[in-house]
Amino acid sequence: MNGRDVIRALLPLVIATAIGGCASTPANVGPPDAQARGASQHVVAEGPVEALPAGTTFVSVLALPQPAGAVLGPHSHIPGFTYVLGGVATVAFVDGKTVDVVAGEAVFTPANVVHVHSNERGRGVAIALAVLLIGAVVGLVMLSRRGWRWTPLWLVGLITIGAIGVADPTMNDWYFIAVRPEAQRGGAMPVPAARRTHESAALADLGPGPFLERLDAFVIEPGGRTMAHRSDGAETLIVTDGRATICVGGAKTTVERDQALTVQANTPLQLLNVGTAPLGVVRFSVRPKSGQLETLVDSSPC
Numbered sequence: 262m263n264g265r266d267v268i269r270a271l272l273p274l275v276i277a278t279a280i281g282g283c284a285s286t287p288a289n290v291g292p293p294d295a296q297a298r299g300a301s302q303h304v305v306a307e308g309p310v311e312a313l314p315a316g317t318t319f320v321s322v323l324a325l326p327q328p329a330g331a332v333l334g335p336h337s338h339i340p341g342f343t344y345v346l347g348g349v350a351t352v353a354f355v356d357g358k359t360v361d362v363v364a365g366e367a368v369f370t371p372a373n374v375v376h377v378h379s380n381e382r383g384r385g386v387a388i389a390l391a392v393l394l395i396g397a398v399v400g401l402v403m404l405s406r407r408g409w410r411w412t413p414l415w416l417v418g419l420i421t422i423g424a425i426g427v428a429d430p431t432m433n434d435w436y437f438i439a440v441r442p443e444a445q446r447g448g449a450m451p452v453p454a455a456r457r458t459h460e461s462a463a464l465a466d467l468g469p470g471p472f473l474e475r476l477d478a479f480v481i482e483p484g485g486r487t488m489a490h491r492s493d494g495a496e497t498l499i500v501t502d503g504r505a506t507i508c509v510g511g512a513k514t515t516v517e518r519d520q521a522l523t524v525q526a527n528t529p530l531q532l533l534n535v536g537t538a539p540l541g542v543v544r545f546s547v548r549p550k551s552g553q554l555e556t557l558v559d560s561s562p563c
Contacts, residue, residue, distance in 0.1 A: 294561040295531070299485025305543070307475035308369030309550070310340050313467065314442035320497045320523050320545065321441045322459035325452055327380040329431035333452060334377035341439025342367045342476050344543060346501065348433025349382035362435070367476050380433045436499070438476070438545045440464070461523035464495050464547075471550045479542040481534040489531040489562060490555040494548020497523040498532065502541030506533040508563035529562040 327333065327350070335355070343352055344367040352368050353359040355375040360368045361382065370376060436458065446460055472494070479487065489508075498507060499521040507514050507522050508531045516522050524530045526548070534540035546554055 292560060294563065295489035295558065297486060297488040299482035299534075300479060300487045300532075301481075302477050302479045302487075305344070305365075305476040305478050306342060306367040306369050307473060308340060308342075308371060310372070310440075310470065310472040310474050310547070312470045313440050313472060313547070314339065317443040317463045318440050319443065319446060319463055320459065320461040320495065320547075321437075321439055321445070322457075322497070322499055322521055322545075323437045323450070324434065324456045324458050324519070325378070325437055326432050326434045326454050327378070327452070329380055331452075332377060332379045335375050336377075337373045337375045338370075339439050339441060340370060340372040340474065341437055342369055342474070342545070343378065344436045344438060344476060346434040346436065348380065348431075348435075350433045350435045351379045351381045353377045353379070365478065369474070378435075380431070382433075436543075438497070438499075440474075440547055458519055459497065459499065459521035459523070461495075461497060461521075464523075465525045467494060467526060467547065468549055472547055473550045474545070474547045475554065477544045477546070479532065479540075479544065481532065481540040481542070483534055483537050483539070485534050485540075487532040488555070489529060489558050489560065491527050491529045491558055492524075492546060492548060492554055492556070493552030494526050494546050494554070495523060496530065497521055497545040499543045499545065500541070501543055503534065503538050504536050505540055505542055506535050507531075508533065508561065510562055513563060529558045529560075531562055533563070 324346075325333070327348075343350060343362055345362045345364050347364050349364075350362045351359060352362060352370070353376060362368050443463065447457075450457070481487065498505065498516065500516050500518050502518060504518070505516045507516055507524075509522075509524055509528060513533075514522055532540075532542060548554060
């Protein structure tokens with residue numbers, strides 16, 4: 262048998278082996294109801310944390326809107342993420358680094374690093390709106406004195422500009438997401454307009470560290486779901502759009518927009534969208550640096 266005959270004889274075996282190898286590594290594992298469907302995710306940001314606060318800890322999600330030109334800081338605090346819901350949040354660090362964070366993005370702030378949060382981008386829009394409003398008022402007054410018949414159109418324009426001002430497109434709105442010591446539960450808000458979106462139950466002990474904190478963003482289509490899994494760390498699921506159904510240990514919990522649910526380490530969970538609109542979720546996770554974020558489980562916790 263020459264070399265060509267050997268190749269011909271082995272070719273079917275090579276093809277069969279390749280097909281078998283592909284079939285043995287499916288994208289999803291387990292029964293159909295534990296597999297992901299109609300869901301996508303990506304990493305938004307992550308950061309290392311040497312140690313969590315001493316004693317009992319919990320996950321905190323604060324919503325912090327800022328009007329145009331507002332400044333919060335300079336200050337320093339526990340490590341965490343600035344995740345922007347709307348507008349542009351500017352974070353300036355003491356080392357001179359400045360980050361403009363747009364909606365859907367985040368920046369990690371390490372522990373005890375001095376920084377400032379501000380709404381710089383809203384200044385120009387605020388000035389433009391003020392000029393338009395003043396111009397509309399002056400024009401309305403002048404035309405009214407002359408008895409111009411198109412004055413009602415100016416009035417409509419004035420009302421429109423006023424409505425835009427009430428909606429305030431110059432605002433930014435962002436979450437600060439972090440693990441806090443129990444002594445900070447229910448503490449004073451850093452700005453008057455802040456709202457307390459979520460404070461979890463006490464976290465189970467995750468060990469001495471070091472840790473890795475991470476934000477992931479999910480988009481789940483109607484009827485879709487994530488993979489059923491467990492994590493070596495705690496997971497906090499924050500709903501940014503739509504209404505989520507979260508399965509934990511056989512129980513289903515409904516979480517509305519601007520609400521969150523924290524799931525303890527090593528607890529199987531799955532995220533479902535039973536609604537008719539796309540579901541947006543941001544996941545904050547904290548786990549030992551050597552641990553796994555997602556370990557697939559062989560059955561749905563639903």
